[in-house]
Amino acid sequence: MTDHTALFAAIDTLTADGKLRRLAGAFTRFIATLGDTPAPVLVACVLLSELEGRGHSCLVLADLAGDPSPQLGWTDGEWSRLRSAAGPLPKQVKGWRAALHDCEQAWSVGDLDFNQPLVLDGERLYLRRYWRDEATVAASVRSRATALHDVDTAEVRGWLDRLFAQDKRGKAADGDTGPDWQKIACAAALRGQLAVITGGPGTGKTYTVARLLALLFAMAGNQAHELRIALAAPTGKAAARLKQSIDTALDELAGRLEDALPLKALAGRMGGARTLHSLLGARPDTRAFAYNAGNPLDVDVLIVDEASMVHLEMMAALLAALPPQARLILLGDKDQLASVEAGAVLGDLCAGAESGNYDAASAEYVLAAAGEAIPAAFRERDGGPLAQRTVMLRRSRRFGGPIGALALAVNAGDADGARAVLRGDATGQVHWIEGARPNDVLALALRGREGTAAGYRDYLELIRQGPTVAHGGDHEAWVRDVLRSFERFRLLCAVREGEWGVAGLNEAIEQKLEGAGLLRRRGEWYVGRPVMVTRNDYATGVYNGDIGLTLPDPARPGSLRVWFTDGEAVRSVLATRLRNVETAFAMTVHKSQGSEFTHTVMVLPPQANAVLARELVYTGITRAREFFTLVSPNAAVLGEAIAEKTQRASGLREALGR
Ligand SMILES: Nc1ncnc2c1ncn2[C@@H]1O[C@H](COP(=O)(O)OP(=O)(O)OP(=O)(O)O)[C@@H](O)[C@H]1O
Numbered sequence: 040m041t042d043h044t045a046l047f048a049a050i051d052t053l054t055a056d057g058k059l060r061r062l063a064g065a066f067t068r069f070i071a072t073l074g075d076t077p078a079p080v081l082v083a084c085v086l087l088s089e090l091e092g093r094g095h096s097c098l099v100l101a102d103l104a105g106d107p108s109p110q111l112g113w114t115d116g117e118w119s120r121l122r123s124a125a126g127p128l129p130k131q132v133k134g135w136r137a138a139l140h141d142c143e144q145a146w147s148v149g150d151l152d153f154n155q156p157l158v159l160d161g162e163r164l165y166l167r168r169y170w171r172d173e174a175t176v177a178a179s180v181r182s183r184a185t186a187l188h189d190v191d192t193a194e195v196r197g198w199l200d201r202l203f204a205q206d207k208r209g210k211a212a213d214g215d216t217g218p219d220w221q222k223i224a225c226a227a228a229l230r231g232q233l234a235v236i237t238g239g240p241g242t243g244k245t246y247t248v249a250r251l252l253a254l255l256f257a258m259a260g261n262q263a264h265e266l267r268i269a270l271a272a273p274t275g276k277a278a279a280r281l282k283q284s285i286d287t288a289l290d291e292l293a294g295r296l297e298d299a300l301p302l303k304a305l306a307g308r309m310g311g312a313r314t315l316h317s318l319l320g321a322r323p324d325t326r327a328f329a330y331n332a333g334n335p336l337d338v339d340v341l342i343v344d345e346a347s348m349v350h351l352e353m354m355a356a357l358l359a360a361l362p363p364q365a366r367l368i369l370l371g372d373k374d375q376l377a378s379v380e381a382g383a384v385l386g387d388l389c390a391g392a393e394s395g396n397y398d399a400a401s402a403e404y405v406l407a408a409a410g411e412a413i414p415a416a417f418r419e420r421d422g423g424p425l426a427q428r429t430v431m432l433r434r435s436r437r438f439g440g441p442i443g444a445l446a447l448a449v450n451a452g453d454a455d456g457a458r459a460v461l462r463g464d465a466t467g468q469v470h471w472i473e474g475a476r477p478n479d480v481l482a483l484a485l486r487g488r489e490g491t492a493a494g495y496r497d498y499l500e501l502i503r504q505g506p507t508v509a510h511g512g513d514h515e516a517w518v519r520d521v522l523r524s525f526e527r528f529r530l531l532c533a534v535r536e537g538e539w540g541v542a543g544l545n546e547a548i549e550q551k552l553e554g555a556g557l558l559r560r561r562g563e564w565y566v567g568r569p570v571m572v573t574r575n576d577y578a579t580g581v582y583n584g585d586i587g588l589t590l591p592d593p594a595r596p597g598s599l600r601v602w603f604t605d606g607e608a609v610r611s612v613l614a615t616r617l618r619n620v621e622t623a624f625a626m627t628v629h630k631s632q633g634s635e636f637t638h639t640v641m642v643l644p645p646q647a648n649a650v651l652a653r654e655l656v657y658t659g660i661t662r663a664r665e666f667f668t669l670v671s672p673n674a675a676v677l678g679e680a681i682a683e684k685t686q687r688a689s690g691l692r693e694a695l696g697r
Contacts, residue, residue, distance in 0.1 A: 043071060046078055049124035050085055058117055063088035070144050070156065078125040079138045080145070084157070085121075086111070087164055093649070095688040096173055096351055096381050097163040100135045102688070110688075112649035132162055139164060163690050169381060172355035176384060177694035179358035183233035183367060184424035190230050191258075192407035198257045199225060199409050201299070202250040202292065217433070218411040221247040224430035225254055226409040227401070232366055235346075235429040237373045237389045239446065240635075240661045241437025244370045245281065248342055249288030251368065253296065255340060256305045263305055269338045270312035273348040273378075274584040277633030279604065281344040282312035314582055315343070315353055316575060319360055323577050326352075330360040338365050345633045346371035351382025351689075373431075374450050376658045377687060379629055387691040392431040396422025425695055441469045442660065442667050449657045454678040461669060461677075467491070469667045473674040477538055480530065480670055481551040483640050484544075484624060487528060491638045491666040495548070495624060498524035499557040499567050502590065514593045518602050518609050525569060525588055529636040530625040531659050532644075533651050533680075539644045539672060544625035552624075564589055564599050564614045571626055574619035579612045584630055586623055589614055628659045639663035643671040647679040656680050 050067065053059045066088040067081050086107060087098040102110055108118040122128055129135045136159070139145045145157035145164070158170040165173070203222050220238075224247050228234030234251075238244050256263040270285065272278040286306070293302040318336070320329025330336045341361060343349065346369040349357070361367055369385065373392060377383035395417025397405075402413045435443055441464040448456035461471035467490045472479050487494040501524050506517035530548070534540040538547075552558045558567045568589040572581045581587070587601040592613070600611040601620075628641065641659035643651070656677070660667055671677055 041075055041077065043076075043078060043081060045124040046081060046121075049121050053117060053121065056117075058111070058113055059085065059089050060092045062092065073156075074143050076142060076144060077138055079128050079135065080142045080157075082121060082125045082128060083135065083139060083164055087157075087166065090688065091166060091169065091381050094377060094379070094381050094383070096169045097160075097165045097688050097690055099688050100132045100139075100162045100164065103135055104130060104132045136162065160690060161693075163688070165690075169351060172351045172382075173689065173691055173694065175355040175359055176351065177691060179361075180233065180388065180425060180695060182363070184231065184428050186232040186363075187230055188232075190404075190408060192404065194258065195226060195229060195254070195408040196410055198254050199250075201296065202253055204295075218413060219409070220430055220432050220434075221250070222409045223405050223411050223413070224432065225251045226405055226411075227428060227430055228366075228368055229254060229258065229408070230404060231428045232364075233425075233428050234366070234368045235385075235388050235392075235425075236368065236370050236432065237385070237392050237429070238432030239372055239374065239435055239438065239450075241435040242432035243434075243436060244432060245284035245344070246288050246436075247432065248368060248370060249285050249292065252285070252289065252306070252340075252342075253292050253300065253302055255366075256302065257300050263300075264308065266305075266340060267338045268309050268340045268342070269318060269336070270309070270342050270344075271315050271318045272312060272344040272633065273315055273353070274345070274633050275314050275582050276584065276586070276604070277345040277348070278312035278314055280633070281342075285312075312344075315349065315357060316582065319356055321575070321577075328356055328360065331356070332359045334360075335362040336360050336365070338362070340366045340368065342368045342370065344370045347373065347375040347385040348378050348632050349384060350378035350380035351384055351691075352380065353378075354382070354384045372661070374654065374657055375661070376629060376632060376654045377685070381687075382691075383685075383687040383689060384691065386687070387689055387695070388425065389429060389431070390692050391420075391422045391426050392429050394420070394422075395431075396420045396426040398422075398427060401427045423696060437664075438661075441466060442663055442665075445469055445667070446657055446660045449653060449660060449681055452653060452681060452684065454681040457677065457681060468665065469669075471669045471671070473671060475670045475672050477547065480539075480544060480640070480642055481547055483668060483670070484530060484548045485551055485555055485557075487638055488666075488668060491668075492527040494528055495525075495552060496555075496557060497527065498588075499552065502567050503557075515609055518590060518611075519604075521590065522588060522602060522604050522609065526634075527637040529631065529634075529639055529662070531628045531631050531639060531641045531662065532625050533628060533642070533655055533659075534644045534648065535627060537644065539642055541621075541625045541627055544642065545622045548624040549622065566591060566599065569623040570601060570617065570620040571623040571630060572617070572620055576617070576619065579616055580610075581612060581617065584633075586626075586634075587612075628655050628662075631662050632658060635662055635664045637664050638666040638668070640668045640670060643669070643673075643676050643680065645672040645676065647676050647683075651676070651680040652683040652685045653681050654685050 050064045063085045067085040070084050139159045140147050145159050146155040148160045158165040224236045289306045371385045373389035397418050398421040445460045485494050501521050510516040532541045572585040575582045587603040589601050592598040592600045599614040602611045639662045
């Protein structure tokens with residue numbers, strides 16, 4: 040057996056320095072126990088496991104042959120330490136491929152498969168699980184993207200003209216001369232087994248999908264009442280928002296289409312929106328779901344919102360459980376942060392969405408079915424089947440002002456533009472505290488800023504007042520008011536640790552609010568404590584990312600319950616029954632996905648770091664409905680973050696193009 044003592048010592052030092060997660064070393068040691076393993080393979084293993092923990096699905100051999108330190112956020116010295124402990128490493132991709140190919144612990148795709156833990160697919164190295172998930176997603180997306188329905192274009196055209204009748208007037212009025220991408224999205228979705236509808240906030244993704252539902256009902260004729268439609272999203276909050284927006288849009292349509300389509304009755308049969316975990320039948324203590332390829336979901340149409348948050352493993356499980364004849368409609372913003380877990384599925388699916396890449400047949404179909412001509416600029420390249428099923432909505436109805444301009448500049452990597460908006464907004468919708476001190480954040484948390492919703496003071500005042508005559512003795516009405524008030528203001532952090540991170544700020548804010556007499560802490564639980572659930576808990580029915588507020592239990596004086604919004608309703612759990620929660624005055628941008636707040640404050644740390652990238656800044660900004668405040672102790676960090684675009688290693692784009 041080769042002696043790897045020096046290599047493991049280097050791995051341990053890097054782990055102790057926080058450069059590698061513990062699992063990376065443990066996994067590499069496990070591989071070494073399986074047989075005589077050359078040092079280059081162990082180096083590949085440790086980096087593969089580390090990168091997987093950072094959201095990458097695989098290790099690209101070219102990165103290994105070049106310099107992997109930027110991707111890892113390591114200094115040259117750290118990479119040199121590992122390299123010199125390993126002995127000579129291949130200098131070229133060919134050499135790495137050969138080393139991995141010859142190793143018994145790696146299966147080279149195409150060779151005889153012995154279920155080895157590592158998979159070498161072309162010039163990418165995978166942990167087997169991720170390779171399998173990626174292959175499942177690629178195969179399912181490819182087959183769904185190529186399966187086309189026969190469509191009576193004249194009939195579709197008639198319906199789409201009715202469904203979008205009001206918009207023509209609005210469009211002409213605001214001088215938008217481009218095609219109606221919403222209408223195009225409906226037509227494209229109707230034709231295929233898969234539709235991917237992407238767009239920034241307020242571009243009308245739910246507005247469009249409500250019309251698509253009406254169109255599906257209309258085209259199903261007298262079988263419309265048999266259509267089984269399921270709505271889902273990665274978090275409970277996002278699911279509740281999806282249901283609410285679709286209901287509102289369908290209500291409005293039902294009024295207009297009364298004579299032609301019994302939309303109210305049809306929509307009424309749809310049921311609520313669910314989390315993906317609950318839709319698939321997640322079970323405690325196992326990764327397996329009740330619904331899978333052997334026991335498929337009982338649906339004809341599945342609509343999934345906030346698809347950017349769906350990680351690779353979940354997408355693979357979802358696609359496996361979806362019957363082949365069912366339609367899948369994915370909605371999401373491709374520019375938002377990808378899932379915390381490995382994969383960037385929506386980003387990969389939407390790789391060509393910006394430029395459209397529609398073929399002649401699609402253009403012809405869209406013209407006939409939607410009456411919309413796709414401009415030549417979006418037809419320059421034939422992007423293959425998936426491109427024909429993907430539509431990007433390009434016009435935001437909600438984000439016209441400075442918040443929209445800021446989001447656009449950040450997304451385009453234009454740091455100067457972003458700074459100009461932040462510094463030059465006279466309306467007060469966006470504001471930048473440059474060179475901030477911790478006290479600035481605390482003042483915002485207490486009072487908000489002038490002209491905006493008032494920090495956390497408002498909801499705490501409502502709690503102090505208790506139910507009033509306005510609530511007519513209805514305790515739940517008061518709880519709803521308090522929860523709504525809490526949703527008006529939120530502090531988002533880019534990092535967890537330190538004075539400018541979630542942990543430090545939560546503690547400081549609690550103290551500040553207590554000092555102002557707005558709350559009284561007595562141990563862990565106190566009236567007014569906002570909490571975020573950090574782990575799914577099937578026993579109490581609360582899920583990772585759910586946010587609740589601690590209030591007195593009206594039935595049991597002296598005890599506390601945590602109240603959560605559940606669609607239009609509220610529900611509560613005894614505080615002491617909640618095991619995995621953390622205080623949520625400040626939360627990470629990651630955890631804020633799928634939520635919006637009237638006034639969003641985003642706090643950047645004093646130094647740039649690996650997680651601080653363009654997608655994070657964009658996601659933070661787009662959580663703001665009316666007001667956005669950026670707080671940064673070091674103004675330069677904004678530009679550094681905007682310059683950094685996250686690239687997650689994955690083979691999905693290539694596999695989808697095959
Ligand atoms: N074509 C349209 N004509 C008129 N109003 C529209 C149109 N499209 C969208 N809207 C309105 O714009 C607002 C935003 O639309 P919607 O909520 O569907 O966007 P979204 O892309 O789902 O946003 P997000 O998911 O970020 O909340 C809604 O009030 C909706 O009614």
